Amino acid sequence: MSGPTNVMPEHVKRYMGRDAQRMNILAGRIIAETVRSTLGPKGMDKMLVDDLGDIVITNDGVTILKEMSVEHPAAKMLIEVAKTQEKEVGDGTTSAVIVAGELLRKAEELLDQNVHPTMIIKGYQLALGKVQSILKDMATTVDVEDKELLKKIAMTAITGKGAEKAKGHIAEIIVDAVTSVVDGDGKIDTDLIKIEKKEGIAVEETSLIKGILIDKERVNPQMPKKVEDAKIALLNCPIEIKSTETDAKISITDPTKMMEFIEQEEKMLKDMVEEIKASGANVLVCQKGIDDLAQHYLAKAGILAIRRVKKSDIEKLTKATGANIISNIKDLTADDLGEAGVVVEEKVAGDNMIFVKECKHPKAVTILVRGTTEHVVDEVARAIDDAIGVVSCTIEDGKIVAGGGAVEVETAMRLREFADSVSGREQLAVKGFADALEVIPRTLAENAGLDAIEMLVNLRAKHATEGSTTFGLNVLTGEVEDMAANGVVEPLRVKTQAIQSATESAEMLLRIDDVIAAEKLGGGDMPADMGGMGGMGGMPGMM
CATH class of the missing domain: 3.50.7.10 (GroEL)
Known part of the structure; x- marks a missing residue:
């Protein structure tokens, strides 16, 4: 017998089967872990330094992922999830990536139990369909003329970002701006809200100009x-x-x-x-x-x-x-x-x-964003951009759900009940999906310095015994409270889009069982373990 026949060039590396799956899952989880600490009102910020020394300080998930220098192809696919979420609804980018990372982690556990990727994907698809119907069932219809409610939605999006200290004032500006540009069909072109940034004075001096x-x-x-x-x-x-x-x-x-x-x-x-x-x-x-x-x-x-x-x-x-x-x-x-x-x-x-x-009767307006420094102004502008997105979604759809992890805990509980009716190994994937959703309240608790397990158990108990769908974690008090009553609400579209994007990206990565990669990828060496995820320029080893 002659020796093995090579059909690939020498500089091409190939990873097959479980190696390819593990490598992609690891890359996705690393991306999720990177932004995880930024979630919620108590989330921390990231400082990103590029190779020119320019600094970006933010806790906005999509901004962090855009600014990072990432070479791994699977990681890039997960970054696309955040970009899509930002483009479609403006907020929920961090949640989408965290859920995607957790779905991949649960999938890895099932792969270790010799559950075939096709079965996991089928289970995830069943779970996603059920989640979408549960979310629609939980959503409440709102009066889009209710400016106080729209203001609460804007404040929820702003909380935890650089504009938080003036969130009441800024939320009012955003609601005025968005309601000004609603067209006759109830649709909103957010491009008609111009955001002009100028540093020099306090965030509280941010103003709305009924014009340009x-x-x-x-x-x-x-x-x-x-x-x-x-x-x-x-x-x-x-x-x-x-x-x-x-x-x-x-x-x-x-x-x-x-x-x-x-x-x-x-x-x-x-x-x-x-x-x-x-x-x-x-x-x-x-x-x-x-x-x-x-x-x-x-x-x-x-x-x-x-x-x-x-x-x-x-x-x-x-x-x-x-x-x-x-x-x-x-x-x-x-x-x-x-x-x-x-x-x-x-x-x-x-x-x-x-x-x-x-x-x-202006159908285009301008928000003049103020802040003491350039970095503060940039972060406030990002918070305003997110809030404009969620207020626009609410006006267009008229559906909201409670925040603070309430939706995820309730959905996970109902999903576990649904899993019992699913036969075959897909049942394990549905249960894994339910567990993955609870990463949101768990992360909110961790970022607030609370005991994540204790908070999650209390949340489950509240949802199981009192049958309330709106109880979530108030990270400011460390208690399980009615988030809808507290005014912590989000548009339904933010949740449905985040979970759908996360599921689809996880499924796409799980379908890959063969990676054929040139050693030089995107200008950087692709190491033998495909870990080519260099940090920011000038910050090697950040990842």
Whole structure:
């Protein structure tokens, strides 16, 4: 017999069967453990330092995972779970990853008992279907006009993040902002809520502008600094002399002709300004450039002008003021103008900015986020982003559930009862799924410095004896309390999306029984144990 035949190149490594499964499960669990300590009101923060020395301090799960330098392919798949959760609902990213990690841990225990991965996956799918129906059954319908309730939902999302000390004030701002941009179908485009960050003063100074804040200044200091009862023209064409589209050469031999040529250019610019003035506009927002001479004429006409404004800001201005974007100045009429109570240039943190505010029915608004340092402002902005997501979900769906681990304990209890009706080895997977859900209240207790086992036993007892679905762990008092009565509530969509994403990612990793990997993967060596999960640049060994 000849020796073994190699069909793979030398630099390719292959992991099969249990080795591949264990390796992927370990990578997923490491990712889950990384963010686990950040969960809940008492969660800790992570400091992430990149190879340029830039620092990010946060306890936002998706931000941590995005900023980390991860090379392991299975770990990257789990990071996608957090990104999807962030994109779809805005909050619950940490919970999704933690549940996925725990599902993988339970699957590993079943694999050790020689339960086939297909059986585990089938059991998880049965469990997921049951969980979704249990969650729908537990959810309560809310009046989306109830601003106090929406405020409580926003405060739940903010608690434990950098904005917590001003959570009441910020929650009110978020509810006002989200309810302003609801369209006729009850849908919300969160992109219409602009978040502008400026450091310098306390978080409590964060404010809502019923209009748009533009990070620009007047093009000419002779222009008015403040315009009340503003009539706003939006242009996406330059106020400049157009160059010819074909190459042309003009020969001028007579100096008087030269003067006529210059005067003609001046007249063209003056005519443009006259047309803007004739429309009744006293504020001009231009996406392109404005000629120096045109600036002079605009200033003489008493028009406040801003140039080179971002397309996204111009589009938000149309929603906030009701103005139409014009491509040709000749087409500008009074009907195309938008309205705002006041347009004013103010200095914020040393920079001049234009405030377009007091709009009558703005369908786009701005939250000006303040904080003492750049890192504080960034973390507050992340908390606001999460809260906007959960308030939007609540208004769109009108369904909420209790927080503080109440949902997970109740669901796990009902899932164990359901498991008894499942035959075959899938029953073990359903029970494992139920145990995995309880990682949320257990982690909340651990992060608050409480006895996790004692808290979990108390929670189970409360749910079993009193039949209440809303009792959860109040980490601030260390007691089992009615979380719905305490105002700790979350949108149903956050929970369903988190559990579904976690289950699907765990199933995907369990299906893999063969990993064929080049030694060089993503620019880094893939060690023999596939542990290629380098830490942040400049922080080797972080993981």
